[in-house]
Amino acid sequence: MAHDSQxxxxxxxxxxxxxxxMTRIALEEGGFDVLEAEDGIPALDIFRSQKIxxxxxxxxxxxxxxxxxxxAIRQMPHxxxxxxxxMTGLDDTASINSAYDAGATDFVTKPINYGVLTHRxxxxxxxxxxxxxxxxxxxxxxxxxxxxKLGHFNWAIDTGEFECSSEIERLTGVASGTTISTIAPLLxxxxxxxxxxxxxxxxxxxxxGESLQxxxxxxxxxxxxxxxxxxxxxxTVPETGARVVSGVAQDVTERRRLEGxxxxxxxxxxxxxxxxxxxxxxxxxxxxxxAVGSDSVVAVFSLDLDNFKRINDTxxxxxxxxxxxxxxxxxxxxxxRRDGAFGVKANVRAGDFVARTGGDExxxxxxxxxxxxxxxxxxxxxxxxIAQPVxxxxxxxxxxxxxxxxVYPVDGTTADQLIDRxxxxxxxxxxxxxxxxxxxxxxxxxxxxxxLSMENNLRKALQQEQFELYYQPKVDIRTGRFTGAEALVxxxxxxxxxxxxxxFIPIAEETGLIVPLGEWIISAAxxxxxxxxxxxxxDVRVAVNISxxxxxxxxxxxxxxxxxxxxKLPVEVLEVELTESLLMTxxxxxxxxxxELRALGIDVWIDxxxxxxxxxxxxxxxxxxxxxxxxxxxxxxxxxxxxAAIVAAVIALARSLNLAVVAxxxxxxxxxxxxxxxxxxxxxxxxxxxxxPAAAFARWVTEHRGPLARAI
Amino acid sequence: xxxxxxxxxxxxxxxxxxxxxxxxxxILLRVMDLFASSAQALVAELEQALESGDLPTIMRAAHTLxxxxxxxxxxELAAHSKRIEQCGRDGDLDGCRRHAxxxxxxxxxxxxxxxxxxxxxxx
Numbered sequence: 020m021a022h023d024s025q026x027x028x029x030x031x032x033x034x035x036x037x038x039x040x041m042t043r044i045a046l047e048e049g050g051f052d053v054l055e056a057e058d059g060i061p062a063l064d065i066f067r068s069q070k071i072x073x074x075x076x077x078x079x080x081x082x083x084x085x086x087x088x089x090x091a092i093r094q095m096p097h098x099x100x101x102x103x104x105x106m107t108g109l110d111d112t113a114s115i116n117s118a119y120d121a122g123a124t125d126f127v128t129k130p131i132n133y134g135v136l137t138h139r140x141x142x143x144x145x146x147x148x149x150x151x152x153x154x155x156x157x158x159x160x161x162x163x164x165x166x167x168k169l170g171h172f173n174w175a176i177d178t179g180e181f182e183c184s185s186e187i188e189r190l191t192g193v194a195s196g197t198t199i200s201t202i203a204p205l206l207x208x209x210x211x212x213x214x215x216x217x218x219x220x221x222x223x224x225x226x227x228g229e230s231l232q233x234x235x236x237x238x239x240x241x242x243x244x245x246x247x248x249x250x251x252x253x254x255t256v257p258e259t260g261a262r263v264v265s266g267v268a269q270d271v272t273e274r275r276r277l278e279g280x281x282x283x284x285x286x287x288x289x290x291x292x293x294x295x296x297x298x299x300x301x302x303x304x305x306x307x308x309x310a311v312g313s314d315s316v317v318a319v320f321s322l323d324l325d326n327f328k329r330i331n332d333t334x335x336x337x338x339x340x341x342x343x344x345x346x347x348x349x350x351x352x353x354x355x356r357r358d359g360a361f362g363v364k365a366n367v368r369a370g371d372f373v374a375r376t377g378g379d380e381x382x383x384x385x386x387x388x389x390x391x392x393x394x395x396x397x398x399x400x401x402x403x404x405i406a407q408p409v410x411x412x413x414x415x416x417x418x419x420x421x422x423x424x425x426v427y428p429v430d431g432t433t434a435d436q437l438i439d440r441x442x443x444x445x446x447x448x449x450x451x452x453x454x455x456x457x458x459x460x461x462x463x464x465x466x467x468x469x470x471l472s473m474e475n476n477l478r479k480a481l482q483q484e485q486f487e488l489y490y491q492p493k494v495d496i497r498t499g500r501f502t503g504a505e506a507l508v509x510x511x512x513x514x515x516x517x518x519x520x521x522x523f524i525p526i527a528e529e530t531g532l533i534v535p536l537g538e539w540i541i542s543a544a545x546x547x548x549x550x551x552x553x554x555x556x557x558d559v560r561v562a563v564n565i566s567x568x569x570x571x572x573x574x575x576x577x578x579x580x581x582x583x584x585x586x587k588l589p590v591e592v593l594e595v596e597l598t599e600s601l602l603m604t605x606x607x608x609x610x611x612x613x614x615e616l617r618a619l620g621i622d623v624w625i626d627x628x629x630x631x632x633x634x635x636x637x638x639x640x641x642x643x644x645x646x647x648x649x650x651x652x653x654x655x656x657x658x659x660x661x662x663a664a665i666v667a668a669v670i671a672l673a674r675s676l677n678l679a680v681v682a683x684x685x686x687x688x689x690x691x692x693x694x695x696x697x698x699x700x701x702x703x704x705x706x707x708x709x710x711x712p713a714a715a716f717a718r719w720v721t722e723h724r725g726p727l728a729r730a731i
Numbered sequence: 732x733x734x735x736x737x738x739x740x741x742x743x744x745x746x747x748x749x750x751x752x753x754x755x756x757x758i759l760l761r762v763m764d765l766f767a768s769s770a771q772a773l774v775a776e777l778e779q780a781l782e783s784g785d786l787p788t789i790m791r792a793a794h795t796l797x798x799x800x801x802x803x804x805x806x807e808l809a810a811h812s813k814r815i816e817q818c819g820r821d822g823d824l825d826g827c828r829r830h831a832x833x834x835x836x837x838x839x840x841x842x843x844x845x846x847x848x849x850x851x852x853x854x
Contacts, residue, residue, distance in 0.1 A: 130801035
């Protein structure tokens with residue numbers, strides 16, 4: 020089609036030069052551009068190489084006549100829809116028929132009325148453009164419908180003529196152009212369960228001349244089921260009174276599937292298929308709404324699996340996931356057993372459900388209790404169910420869980436309140452020792468508040484660097500010389516003053532704040548050591564305490580080497596103190612980290628030795644420099660025979676393993692002498708110095724360059 | 732003028748004149764010139780084919796003569812050409828020859844009429 024700004028191009032094909040001339044003159048006068056050809060062959064060449072909007076074709080030509088030329092143009096890809104006017108004799112009906120057979124658009128009889136010719140050509144061009152536009156809009160519609168899986172149909176009820184688009188053919192298996200006297204052939208594709216409803220609605224629509232909208236399932240000829248949305252109207256053609264049902268149908272199967280999937284992802288946990296937190300809150304809210312005004316109670320159980328993180332890390336996520344599924348099944352089984360006390364296997368009561376909100380956190384909501392005490396029975400049953408061995412990859416694993424319970428209406432009236440309080444009770448139970456359950460009490464709440472405020476204070480303290488490091492010297496008992504120090508963290512709160520580590524370290528560990536705090540301790544120690552170096556002090560070996568949480572969370576060797584590098588310090592200036600309980604929990608992993616530290620050249624000491632398991636076999640496996648005997652034993656060793664025996668045993672044990680021993684809590688010469696007799700290597704305590712701020716410690720080091728008091 | 736009116740249809744001539752744009756070369760003159768030159772060649776071709784009995788050439792020449800004479804309003808000549816063409820189409824060589832007998836004088840008369848019209852138009 021020609022651009023609007025350019026005149027349409029007409030190709031005139033006639034072997035009569037005079038006729039061409041007159042045709043040209045007439046057409047040019049009418050605003051067309053004209054190209055001429057004297058025969059079919061050159062006409063096809065022109066058509067191939069130029070954009071032609073209309074062709075005027077004479078029939079009788081020497082080389083290639085008009086019919087053959089017309090047919091040849093129709094064979095060309097861009098010649099399919101170009102309007103072609105054949106110029107024939109008025110009386111030559113055979114030619115006119117042949118012209119149409121060859122694909123001509125129109126014909127004009129000779130002699131040609133040139134005054135009218137331009138109008139005929141213009142009209143033909145306009146219809147061609149309209150047809151072109153229609154074709155394109157039809158193809159657009161078809162594409163759009165195909166994309167939307169949308170189809171349309173028309174059914175003339177009285178004549179039975181049924182016309183439809185290809186999508187309807189696909190859905191119904193009924194071909195367009197079929198005659199359908201009843202709706203039965205269309206109903207045949209509808210799922211038997213939906214057929215009755217569709218039939219009724221169609222019947223009503225036809226009888227009442229109304230519209231209908233319905234959803235139904237369709238059994239596809241190629242197999243499978245499609246969900247279809249159908250809208251149709253029944254109308255009467257005013258002129259003829261004929262009734263027509265016309266409508267659209269859309270295959271919404273994929274949309275349904277995606278909606279279902281989106282719903283599932285939004286409201287359910289993907290691992291266990293249980294409701295997630297959103298659904299928990301919604302369904303619990305509904306259960307509470309139902310409970311209002313009744314005298315039944317609702318119980319919310321918050322459950323954690325003990326040590327699940329470690330299991331997950333050790334056994335891998337797939338095993339962890341299958342463990343979570345097992346727990347989910349067992350909890351649900353407990354719901355079913357609620358009424359099973361009489362030996363009847365019951366269904367889950369309406370309103371009761373299990374939810375998983377992430378990690379190893381489960382919630383159970385039980386409704387229609389008569390008293391809160393009943394829920395204790397269920398809690399015990401749930402913990403027992405979880406404690407049954409699980410076979411995972413051929414190995415029996417025993418789990419335990421800790422639960423907290425809150426009860427409507429006494430502990431709260433909203434879903435959020437009850438969930439929070441069940442959590443608080445669970446955390447309290449954990450602190451008391453895992454594998455148990457705990458009802459919520461207001462005392463728990465107070466503690467939770469205190470904890471929360473402590474947590475917030477700690478966060479602020481980290482931001483504002485309210486922490487300080489104190490240093491307590493270690494002395495070689497044999498030489499009496501200072502050999503190093505232990506770095507001890509202090510929290511100087513702006514209002515509370517110095518806060519004891521015993522008060523804030525456990526909370527820092529629970530909340531994970533110990534990780535940034537530990538990082539601060541390491542880099543602060545390095546900063547202090549570097550400062551002392553620049554003041555001309557000899558290198559001070561500082562031992563930093565590493566919390567079990569930090570040991571598990573951070574890449575400790577990397578963290579230490581980075582801090583040393585940042586302060587431009589040699590590796591020997593740092594040592595690490597770890598509690599022995601840490602090493603008991605994850606042996607293989609621990610040995611790997613310890614070996615890495617040793618390879619770096621960082622000595623590791625076992626802190627508080629004697630208070631935990633003190634297993635000889637463990638000690639033997641760990642690449643460590645030595646142990647520190649807990650100050651509680653040392654302090655009492657001159658008055659308490661048991662303590663003295665422990666200290667002696669620890670020292671003997673360490674010596675047998677070629678480990679060095681530091682005695683903490685050395686407060687008197689008496690202590691020192693006893694330790695020397697036991698061949699203890701180092702001493703630390705008030706006898707030499709209390710823990711000192713960095714500046715005071717630097718002075719102490721300067722003043723004690725020589726040997727200190729010795730036992731011998 | 733009497734002869735001219737018989738040979739060339741006044742309506743057809745009027746239609747040709749209607750195509751004329753003022754200030755441009757005369758369409759009528761160009762068309763008449765084209766007819767005169769092409770038709771003479773066609774008539775010669777036709778005569779030769781009639782003599783040799785070449786039916787396809789007879790048919791095609793008669794057809795072209797039919798439409799080009801119709802173009803300029805030479806109605807009689809067009810009708811005559813058509814009769815020859817039809818006989819050629821039917822494979823009737825004798826019929827072609829029979830109709831051809833009156834053809835030449837008619838053609839000559841038409842040429843005279845065309846020449847007269849040219850003269851009148853040029854003047």
